[in-house]
Amino acid sequence: MIFIILNTLHIDTSSSPCQSLLQQSILQTGTDTSSSTIEWGMAELLNHPNAMAKARVELDEVVGTGRLLEEADLPSLPYLQCIITETLRLHPIAPLLAPHESSAACSIAGYDIPAGTMLLVNIHTMHRDARVWEEPARFSPERFEGGRGEGKWMLPFGMGRRGCPGEALGVKMVGLALGTLVQCFEWRRVGDEEVDMAEGSGLTMPMAVPLEALYWPRAEMTPVLRALFGIINCS
Numbered sequence: 641m642i643f644i645i646l647n648t649l650h651i652d653t654s655s656s657p658c659q660s661l662l663q664q665s666i667l668q669t670g671t672d673t674s675s676s677t678i679e680w681g682m683a684e685l686l687n688h689p690n691a692m693a694k695a696r697v698e699l700d701e702v703v704g705t706g707r708l709l710e711e712a713d714l715p716s717l718p719y720l721q722c723i724i725t726e727t728l729r730l731h732p733i734a735p736l737l738a739p740h741e742s743s744a745a746c747s748i749a750g751y752d753i754p755a756g757t758m759l760l761v762n763i764h765t766m767h768r769d770a771r772v773w774e775e776p777a778r779f780s781p782e783r784f785e786g787g788r789g790e791g792k793w794m795l796p797f798g799m800g801r802r803g804c805p806g807e808a809l810g811v812k813m814v815g816l817a818l819g820t821l822v823q824c825f826e827w828r829r830v831g832d833e834e835v836d837m838a839e840g841s842g843l844t845m846p847m848a849v850p851l852e853a854l855y856w857p858r859a860e861m862t863p864v865l866r867a868l869f870g871i872i873n874c875s
């Protein structure tokens with residue numbers, strides 16, 4: 641998309657400053673967003689072992705333990721998808737989206753907005769609106785099961801012309817990473833206390849305390865892991 645815009649403006653996309661700008665923008669927007677979502681998702685699963693166990697059962701039924709999860713499996717893993725959606729609801733990586741500007745004067749919900757106004761959309765609050773979501777602060781992937789979340793407004797990727805162009809890729813990357821971690825490893829919290837879910841500040845909303853966890857290969861997955869990475873001691 642960025643290439644199309646630059647080509648339309650007759651900007652030489654083969655020049656090195658341009659390529660570097662493109663690489664930086666794709667890297668910045670495409671990496672932290674996905675890795676932070678994976679970290680928030682894993683933190684929630686560590687605090688909700690029942691959800692972790694349910695995801696594991698689904699993975700074992702659909703993928704089994706003889707091979708790694710693949711992209712083609714993702715559509716057959718609805719509960720994993722619910723976990724990702726619930727993670728994006730509670731922990732949207734851009735809580736105020738990117739700043740937008742009204743190109744023309746308009747009126748929204750009784751508020752007159754002149755042209756050229758900077759607009760911030762507080763999706764963090766939207767995603768926790770008690771008028772829309774039952775027990776909004778609770779992590780419950782089940783709220784999306786069977787299409788139950790349909791019609792409820794969630795904008796973790798923004799929307800419209802400036803919405804995230806990497807949404808499909810991001811969801812797949814998070815699904816593959818989170819799913820593989822659950823499929824291949826046993827996970828425990830470092831201590832008895834729950835993982836601290838406090839939010840830090842940054843361009844993309846990080847955990848205030850970076851996630852630390854204990855993990856070791858699942859016995860059932862050791863042949864696969866050994867074949868892939870030569871892991872020797874999996875006990």
Ligand code: HEM
Binds near residue numbers: 671673733796801806
């Ligand atoms: C879970 C992963 C991701 C999340 C939660 C996410 C979220 C977002 C959000 C909220 C925006 C701002 C939208 C707005 O202000 O309306 C955005 C913009 C953007 N994202 Fe993502 N994103 C993710 C993954 C990716 C990936 C994988 C790529 C590319 C490889 C990407 C590329 C971009 C770009 C280029 C923009 C700027 C679009 C523009 O300004 O027109 N994102 N993303």
